[in-house]
Amino acid sequence: MHRYIIKRLLMLIPVLLGVAFIIYAIMNVAEGDPVYQVAGPDATEEQLDALREEMGLNGSLLERYFRYIFKLLRGDLGTSYVSKMDVMQLYLQRLPNTLKLASVAMIVAVVISVPLGIVAAVNQNSIKDTVSMILALLGLSMPNFWLGLLLMLLFSLKLGWFPSGGAEGLRSVVLPAVTVGVGLAALLTRTTRSSMLDVLRQDYLRTARAKGVSEKRVVFHHALRNALIPIITIFGVQFSNVLGGSVLAETVFAWPGVGRLVVDAIDQRDIPTVTGALIMTTMLVTIVNLIVDIVYAYVDPRIKAQYTK
Amino acid sequence: MDKNEERDILRIENLNVRFETEDGVVHAVNGIDMKLGYRKTLGLVGETGAGKTTTALAMLRLVPNPPGVVECDRLEIDGQDVRGMSASKLEQVRGKEISMIFQDPMTALNPVFTVGEQIAESIEIHEHLSKEKALEKAGDMLELVGIPRQRANEYPHQFSGGMKQRVVIAIALACNPKLLIADEPTTALDVTIQAQVLELMNELKEKYDTSMIMITHDLGIVAEVCDDVAVMYAGRIVEQGSLEEVYGKTMHPYTEGLFNSLPNIKNRQAMLKPIHGLMPDPTNLPEGCAFAPRCNYATEECKKACPALRNVGGTHMVACVRYEKDPNFMIDRRKQNG
Amino acid sequence: MADSKEMQLRASKLYKKRSSFEMVWRQLRRNKGALLGLALLIIIIIGALIAPIVYDYDTDVIGMNVRERMQWPSARHICGTDDLGRDIFARIVYGARYSLAVGFVAVIIALIIGTALGAAAGYIGGVFENIVMRVCDIFSSIPSVLMAIAVVSALGKSTANLMLAVGIASTAPFVRVARAAVLVVRGEEYVEAARAIGQPDWKIVIVHILPNCLSQIIVQATLRVGSAIISAAQLSFLGLGVPAPAPEWGSMLSSGRLYIRDYSYMTLFPGIAIMITVLSLNLLGDGLRDALDPKLKR
């Protein structure tokens, strides 16, 4: 298994080089030359050229890319064109907020969707099934800035239980996490329901019942364990998305996360910050995916067998 | 021991099971009475779709509802009335008083738990042992069914079909139940493994005084393992009695048809005489005797009234209109071996 | 012998080869939720098709009347008017054309590319699987905003390019779901059996493996349409989506956002339109999932 983990981590390097190249290519093609975001309106040609030199914008796409990679391999993510701050520091300032928001949001999503999905699957085609499906769908189709404002109006303005914005203290993470979590719940509920339905038909559950195992244990121990693979897949996919930050919730709740750092940087054509933040996110995502794959093996021995074969 | 003799391990009266689906109501079991004494083995024989497995599941109240609906006048296991039992009480009966072996070993075991855990689970539930002790006892059970103890923490996908069936048997017999129901345990196995499994079941049956119901469509297995036989057709028992009575003095035309479908080792030239036609459609069973359309001796009478089981000597019972009407009616098989 | 002919007739009726579409329809008809979903979807699609006949695009949909702006839902304007005095109900009905198109096409692109890649990766394994999964990691770490900028800058701004951008951005999850589903199914006996009788690999994947992981993929597809519509909204909010004044549900949501506390109806109704579309798709998806799932055949 260790050899497999090391192999996967080594694969990270080509991925990072790939991400950096794609961003450089996109930014090269995108409208809006970065130098104009930093230079004043009455900049002369010489000043512009001097600035291009300083920002490393001269030379062909490949030259700029290799210059960036050379610095990247030494762990230097460069400095932001706009705030002149080191990109790594910018990212690390935002990372704790995003990790806090992402993990609490995932907990909210799981707490909502796994029980809902199981109730829907166990009572297939009954009123409980319909209600849980509609509740789950509400989360997805309701635009989350709408939900965010609704929660803020109710819980921070009218009831005053939670602060309306900012990232100080644990109470401030609750509303944004619920907003993001509810949005994720739809897919997770549907996946839980669908894979539980597949498993609930299996014969080994009948064997368990014949052994005298209680219905609750049959559903939550025997059935759920087998239904976990698709659920973990979607959990992994959603967790990596949320690790990239959720821009709308961060905007509505003034939550300084990675999501808005990237979008603002794109807005200002701040290439080092965009590239740096996305590379760090990719690393995080790859590690999450690796953990998901390893968890597969622990959950389902048949997959573990395939890896060690 | 004699006190147990009169009381029966299993008593069922007028068991009916139907499945209400959108395509219509499937009448799987239509009024079954059944009694089984201690340390006795009953063979339940019939073509696929006769309702054998449904009857077995009904005993453990494992028929899924919806869509299944189970009605019966009496269902007692070892004297306890199972019908009204609460879920928690039922869970104490399943696996302790009565347990079941399923047909397809490939899907009967949970793929994500080790074999040892799956055996230990029922021991933990019923004998309230700690996890370690239960696992240890599970090891003993594995040895008992001929699997090395070390393989307890391997997973089902690492076992062959035959080995898996042995594990299923180990699970079923872990808390040495009084009544074991085996639903075609060897159908999915090849002949050599079949013999070993049957021999193992016989040994364990003797060792633990377990009474058993062997569900099969293979008359050879019944002859080898069972004391009594019940022949089922379209959800009803059409003939019942001891091995000698049913094999020796076969009376019901359907039972005769079953025997005629077996190749006769002694007389190689004998032509096989299969029963023509198909099982009746369970959603609309014909009036009167369900076997009438396929029966060579069928008369107009048979099509009208549905015959009840009648005693024809000893423990031998048969449900056929011809005998009610004409006491010395004889089917060909009885004519030959007298 | 009469009854045996009758027997043959009944037997043939039971087991004659029905076309697969009819089989699916017969299964689907049984699932009531799916019928409801299908009914809602048909209503929405019909609404979208007859919109140009009922509403004249220039006057009703984009024609503005500033004096009548910000009116609460009334008899004259069922869903009220927006900040330029345009009737919101007309725009929702007309907007269905844009939103459904964006939602469906984007998901179809993602579905086809994603499932093919995922299934191939899951089935073939080894180096190919690693490459595909790493490229998938790369694409999933590029936010859809950046993807949209790339497509718009390279191919110019149009609704088609918006669909392509949203499609590419939502491919990664399909790859992953397909691969995970194939991984579990790959070890089954029937796959080895198919390989044993010499079936070509691609046939095995399509005929044997995909139907078994169809349920996860359909769940993913029906839900993605909803999020595709909403991510198209974020893109139009940044000016990369469907150009104004076209009445796309997503951009109606974004422009209504400013007035959310006083004139909540401006975001409520487009939100409900999206919700009903997503709900109907998922109910239909549920029905399809059960109908197409071989294990569930009764």
Add this chain to the structure above:
Amino acid sequence: MVVSGHWEERMKKTLIVLLALMVCASFVFAGGEKEAATSATTPAAESAGTSTAAGNVKSGDVQKDVKYKDTVTIGIANDVNNLDPQGSNTDANMMVFYLTHERLVNIDPDTNKVIPALAKSWTVSADGCVYDFTLCDGVTFTNGTPLTAEDVKYTYDKAKTSSFASQKVADVISTEAIDDTHVRVTLAKANQDWLTLMAHGGMSIMSKAACEADPVNGPRMGSGMFSLEEWVPGSHCSFVRYDGYRDGAAPTRKIILKLYKEASTRLIALQTGEIDVCIDPSTTDLSRIKADANLELIQTPNVVMLYMPMQMEKPGLDNVHVRKALAYCMDKDSIVFAAFDGLATVHNNYINRGQFGLNENIHVYEYNLDKAKEELALSGYKPGDLTFHIMVDKEYKKTAALIFQDACKKIGINIILEEMETAALKGKLNDAALDYELCLYQFTDDLGTDYTLRNQCGSTLQADGTLKKNGSNRPNMKDQKFNEMIDAALVETDSAKREQMYHDIENYLDEVCPLVPICTSYINIGVKKGLVGAIWKPDAKHDFRFIALPE
């Protein structure tokens, strides 16, 4: 089709659940928030604080005996993204430089006149080209080191190289430090508005030693009443009081500028009390502030002028009649009503409100489709010939462009909307290719009439005899006659004659019609009742040095 009971019952259940959810969702929203749905009324009368002749609003004076809170938190709409005074010109950053730095001179909030700051006095030579400044004594930077003439010279020389500040020191030939407290600045030619330019945040005096030691953090230190404590871009920026300030320390110890990008969240934060000042709440929420007992609304017309430049070298737009036709299609009243909720004032001049030399009775291009058709006829183009793209980057500009598009369609000119991100729009405007036709843009500079005209419409003669447009000259107007008129006005010393010259310049521009002025809107600020000491400026570069909130 016979419907079996089962189906009906299942569908009924789903629909009931669906309707119930929709009803309660709309009720929670509609009911809860309906009470404040009155449309915005003309605001001027109800603003808190006292407005001065110069258009600023001063909220009450700081009292000696009152105990003030330790920290004031200000919710801002745009991010503080650059702390180098010569590195940016956005409002948010400028607010910071007023807290942390000082300039040679300041503008008096009451009279808009130039008043002493770091330079306690100065003399100007007869020909108006040589300025001798005398610095206050005992001035120190916030790290205690003294501020000398050397630092002033270093700052002015450095300004020449900065793309933001170079235009302001374009005329400066040399800056000499005579001794620690005397500086002489020599200009190439006299410039009446030069001193006003020197009061701009971009000319804040920096410490030479600090800048040379650390080029990134050095410029962030000034000699102001506050020093930077912590800066997390995209989240907040906090400042602490410099107790060693020569004229006595500020009333509040700590000021935090906290970013709230979403307008509704920013206002809710004020209502829940998490922040003390909410800059720029959304116009629809203003009645909520007035209705709240412990909040006050501060309102003053701003100098952010929305206008539509027309790139005069593009086919069709090079024809003055086409430009005039477009001017007559601009329905300014509807734009004020729809895009600004009525909270804006129509503007017909080519320089900003309150600037010297504004021509009160300039000709007005009122919204008149017949005149527009006449102009189009004169232009030689037939209806349907012309198609123009208009670039917009904000929601309110999109609304305005849609109204303009609707009007132009009526006279046969086809307008296509091009929505873009701000960065893309800025890039297109500044790109040498000038590949755009129409745009809705804004400028806020009120650094003197000459600076506005020269920057917005002026051009400079290049060595090869061609004219090159100045920095913010979006219409790309290259008109030598116009350049001569503004150069003459710049050196005219008699203010009455100078005013008339600017009236003539505005009339000339009205004839050339390079751009269509649309409107100026309002500064809206929600504050906690009792907040004092702050000076709210129409150019949104507010002065928080003396801000204070009673306990």
